[in-house]
Amino acid sequence: MAKRLNVLATGGAGFIGSHVVVELIAAGHGVVILDNFENAAPDVPARLGRITGVDIPTIRADVRDKEMVRRALGRHGIDAVIHLAGKKAVGEAVAQPLLYYDANLGGGVALLEAMQESGVGKLLFSSSATVYGPGAAPMDEDHPVAPSNPYGRTKLMLEEIITDAVAAGAIESAISLRYFNPAGAHPSGLIGEDPRGTPNNLFPFIAQTAAGRHAKVRVFGDDYDTPDGTGVRDYIHVVDLARGHVAALSHLMAAGMPQVHERFNLGTGRGYSVKEALTTFSRACGFQVPYEIVARRAGDVATCVACPDRAARVLGWRAEMTLDQMCADHLAFQREVA
Ligand code: UD1
Numbered sequence: 479m480a481k482r483l484n485v486l487a488t489g490g491a492g493f494i495g496s497h498v499v500v501e502l503i504a505a506g507h508g509v510v511i512l513d514n515f516e517n518a519a520p521d522v523p524a525r526l527g528r529i530t531g532v533d534i535p536t537i538r539a540d541v542r543d544k545e546m547v548r549r550a551l552g553r554h555g556i557d558a559v560i561h562l563a564g565k566k567a568v569g570e571a572v573a574q575p576l577l578y579y580d581a582n583l584g585g586g587v588a589l590l591e592a593m594q595e596s597g598v599g600k601l602l603f604s605s606s607a608t609v610y611g612p613g614a615a616p617m618d619e620d621h622p623v624a625p626s627n628p629y630g631r632t633k634l635m636l637e638e639i640i641t642d643a644v645a646a647g648a649i650e651s652a653i654s655l656r657y658f659n660p661a662g663a664h665p666s667g668l669i670g671e672d673p674r675g676t677p678n679n680l681f682p683f684i685a686q687t688a689a690g691r692h693a694k695v696r697v698f699g700d701d702y703d704t705p706d707g708t709g710v711r712d713y714i715h716v717v718d719l720a721r722g723h724v725a726a727l728s729h730l731m732a733a734g735m736p737q738v739h740e741r742f743n744l745g746t747g748r749g750y751s752v753k754e755a756l757t758t759f760s761r762a763c764g765f766q767v768p769y770e771i772v773a774r775r776a777g778d779v780a781t782c783v784a785c786p787d788r789a790a791r792v793l794g795w796r797a798e799m800t801l802d803q804m805c806a807d808h809l810a811f812q813r814e815v816a
Contacts (some may be wrong), residue, residue: 486551502724556598565582599651705751747785755805
């Protein structure tokens with residue numbers, strides 16, 4: 479097995495972070511969570527304890543609190559940081575851009591400073607496919623970037639800040655992981671995504687509708703240039719996504735990789751339409767989840783699918799789980815939290 483590392487996971491109690499924590503521990507690493515619990519349930523660390531059998535040190539702090547981050551890095555002998563903390567609602571980012579620049583860029587800069595001051599040189603950053611400009615074909619990492627909203631711009635800007643920090647030697651090396659559309663939940667049903675308020679994303683909305691919390695799923699447009707007219711996305715099981723982090727961490731820690739910032743797509747390479755997602759989720763539930771076709775949502779594109787080949791080639795990682803598994807696991811979690 480690879481060397482045991484001590485990893486600080488900012489945002490480690492969130493949807494993706496909590497799954498990353500589970501897979502890091504399964505791979506034999508030690509983890510410390512730093513999270514402000516603004517968008518995470520207070521019992522996530524206890525649930526992670528039940529899944530992993532490990533009592534995971536958890537620091538309730540904001541990543542903008544540089545002093546707390548610096549103390550966490552020193553006290554726990556941290557070898558690498560996975561930075562998942564941040565705000566992620568597109569609509570909110572459009573309405574309150576300064577809040578997003580403060581949280582996502584302010585947080586990223588504070589973290590980089592704390593790492594530099596503590597001599598922790600390895601960073602994995604939770605970026606997004608939202609940095610890419612439109613395109614119908616599977617997108618590789620060289621696809622032109624052109625984020626369409628302030629949230630996406632915070633992801634791209636922090637990638638660029640990280641590039642500058644690595645070039646200047648403030649930190650040693652970094653990887654940005656560009657997530658496509660995470661879905662599903664841990665098969666235990668103990669952790670998953672349960673957004674506060676009305677969800678914007680498709681999967682949580684379908685799951686809440688199946689649980690009777692909404693009358694219908696609104697399908698945003700069926701006149702796109704796609705096989706059935708509804709939007710096509712590259713949904714990736716969150717456990718696959720989490721395992722991609724473990725693979726990226728091994729690559730980041732490998733000897734002979736100084737002063738670089740690499741980017742990798744984490745997606746499956748396979749797109750599914752909104753209608754296919756509804757059909758598959760309905761099959762998992764055993765009944766048809768009600769829906770209606772409504773107008774397109776502003777800012778949506780027809781298709782967004784990854785070319786995941788670089789991650790396969792360099793990291794030796796590929797997504798393995800199916801859309802059926804995403805639906806079954808999401809449903810199991812929804813039943814647990816509902
Ligand atoms: C959205 C964000 C993206 C973010 C990603 C995280 C926008 C414009 N983009 O991507 O920045 O990184 O979430 O997962 O918000 N849909 C419906 N009905 C719904 C919800 C969604 O038909 O109630 C459709 C959408 O039109 C789209 C697909 O489902 O075709 C997926 O939507 P969503 O889950 O919101 O993800 P993205 O828009 O791809």
